[in-house]
Amino acid sequence: MANLLKPLESKHISLKNRLVMPPMATSKAEEDGKVSKGILDYYKEKSEGGYIALIVIEHSFIMQQGKASNLQLSIADDSVIESLKDLAHIIHKNSSKAVMQLNHAGSAASQEVTGMEVVGPSAVENPRKGNIPKALTKEDIKEIIEAFRQAARRTKEAGFDGVEIHSAHGYLLNQFYSPLSNKRSDEYGGDVLSRIRIHLEVIKAVREEVGEDFPILLRLGAADYMSGGSTVEDAVAACREFEKAGVDILDISGGFNGYIIPGNNEQGYFYPVTEEIKKAVSIPVILTGGITEASAAERLLAEGKADLIGVGRAIYKDSNWARNAVEALK
Template sequence: MLNTALKIKNITIPNRIMMPPMARELSDEGKVSDALIEYYAKRAEGTGLIIVEHEYVSPEGIASPKQLSMADDSVIDGFRKLTDAIHSKGSFAIAQLNHAGIESISHNKLNLNEMTLDEIDHVKESFVKAAVRSKKAGFDGVEIHAAHGYFLSQFYSPYTNKRTDDYGGTLENRIRLHNEIIADVREAVGEDYVIAIRFGAYDYLEGGSKLEDIPIAVESFVKSGADLIDISGGLCRYVNPNSKEPGYFRQLSKIAKDSCDVPVILTGGVKKAKDAENLLNEGFCDLIGIGRALLMDAEWSKKALKYLENVQ
């Protein structure tokens, strides 16, 4: 199943291998560098879909000194070179848009519990403008980063979200901003453009998010316009403190997959083609994220597909 195609909106991904966003800190003052283009081009061959590492949507939301930017039009030409390089290898590319919130290194970082409604509107507008830039830069879609303890993850978790207005308290309120961003981005980029959300579905933390909230949240994201659900951790970031098995977020991705009719991505601890194949066949997901393995071996995807040809 790993080598079968998957259609999402107006693109047909040639196989089920996805390279997840992993920050390489190779930007040139926020812009795409030649080293970054070379890095992705090497890993694109044989990889069905690449979700490029997170880009900050506005300066106060920057997460690290060498993070990529999608915060102004000057970055578009560089990203166009990157998407051209990925496309030339037969792969598709999605831009991951992020705001770090209180995790930002900016002096103007935003604390979700102290933000005004005007500041929230500014962040929403920043996501929308970044999505439009991504489309101009040749990306096949955008992913809203709502995981790993960053801005939207902070809103989702009751552990961090202590607001008493329409953006805090109930689950509906804690995912209100997610849904407003998805809906606004959809209006800006059109119906045929792919919108994904990387959803920090569970915190594995007392007082944090709940497993029973996942179906409600996922259904709302799809209703708002999401075409692809990319499952990861919340305040626990990209690790499951209770498991290191291949596909260690499989419980979360299965809940998501059973509650929506759009493709679901599972990432975490998958290093072997046979494990990826098994997770797909067992119905935990529709795409497999291969992170550290592709980081260590740029030809992992090609080798995995060849291995499956030999055993089938």
Template sequence: MSHLFQPLSIGELTLKNRIVIAPMCQYSARDGALTEWHLMHLGTLSQSGAGLLIVEATGVSPEARITYADAGLWNDETEAAFARTLASIRLHSDMPVAIQLAHAGRKASTARPWDGGAQIAPGDPKGWQTVAPSPVPHNNADNAPLELDEAGLDKIRRDFAEAARRADRLGLAGIEVHGAHGYLLHQFLSPLANKRTDRYGGSLENRMRFPLEVFEAVREAFPADKPVWIRLSASDWVDGGWDVEGTVALSRELEKRGCAAIHVSSGGVSTGQQIALGPGYQVDFARKVKDAVSIPVIAVGLITEPSQAEGILVNGQADAIALARAMLYDPRWPWHAAAELRASITAPPQFHRSQPHGLKKLFDAG
């Protein structure tokens, strides 16, 4: 039997297979609220047969968003918009849906990517003042962020916890805390962004402190029988930056605190990064984390072919495969993978007649 199509438990959540749809920002929300675009986009992905769908990076406050058009979950209006979208999806899919909770830190207040992605100044109606571990901008053209004081740190912990409670009310199956790609929690981890001299900066233990506190706040606010996990950048791809050894140490501390899985990505904190791109270029990072923890590890990054995904699992480099751009390009990727690997997959009966001739029971009842 194909490893990719075997069940996997993340905490008490059991996935039908090991294909995870990674969170992908759509930059299509209005004042943080999901729109008709999200209903179409997420509804399509919910029919893909993957084991888990993770909703895009969702700001825990207005200033936590990357762009003014990002999704949010910080008030009754944004919660109600999520509820409407999820209710429609659930009419036709039993795929578990999780959410990624995020704070962009110094990488916030930017234009949408197709509008150039540059930071928007605080005085602009679509911009705001950013915050960070230290008053160091992401690049020289950006407005410097404000260094977070104790009150600011406490507010962010509370914002994450409140968003977690809203996620539970929405019936979401799990929470992924965003600690990767140069956003706020990653900024605390990286010596390139964190220049603090208090208990949140300097040593590895100190730099891990705030991300661990945020994780604990989310874990405490979300029901114990639902999983909370984290996405990490395993390397800054810059000398003197955050590295895989730090990632392993952090992963061990997270496991002690009830983390249900580690989703291993890389990069994003520095414009000086030199990433060695290639098929599965982050998989070795996932393997090193997997060797150090007993919880599931999710690999991601230029994994595009079913045989490639299967090989990663067979070789014990990871426990699940996350797909992002591959799913945008081919929302039926799991169907095609099941056909290639001679597995079966859940799909609605309306689609069963699409099964290629000569295949034995590609589709389960859905």
């Protein structure tokens, strides 16, 4: 059997194959962040036939101050739960698993969108946006951790199969992880283990809320690919701690300024990072990054670069991509 078609049994989740649709923002939500008909139609089309084992829904804001853009999905209050049930149901009907991705944009947010002050780990320029946020107090950090907890509760109540904590692509948790944006001198700044303190507190709060059997994924922007930024060594150290803290699956991306490695466009371009992380942990690792051919996905799995393959843009452009890939490998 082709590697991509092999089922995956992990502690809290069973997947029929190794194909994942990673989160990609559609900007199709209602003005208030609720699920729209456009969102339902989009995920119905993408999950048609159940060829994708796991669909990670686009990032959803956990609180107004962390909203990244207009028409972004919300997981910020209980009023969204009913419409999210419809979304989970549509994907389950097509026999794929569905996970919500929880996010706070931090200094990647803007006052025009949120109507609130922009915040971040430190009052230093955001490498991508160029703005200088207000540094979060420890009290603010506690509120954000609580917002992640409540968002995870809503995810479970809406009937999803798991929750993904977003710490990639220059958003708030990634800002804590990156030495470019985290210049704190308290327990939330310093070496990599201090910079991921907030992650470990979020994981703990989420686990307490959802219980022992509900899958928790974490998406990590593993390396910044910028001078003075986070490194593969940081990622390995961080992922060991995430596993100990109870994360079930690691979803690896990179690039503070977008999911890219400058000058590298080969298929699965984050594999040098996933390969190292995979050696250091025993939980499944998802590899994404420019994968457009089933044969490339198959090769990356065969070479042990990852346990699961995320195909984003190719599925975004062609809703039949997964069907064609699975049929070709049978």
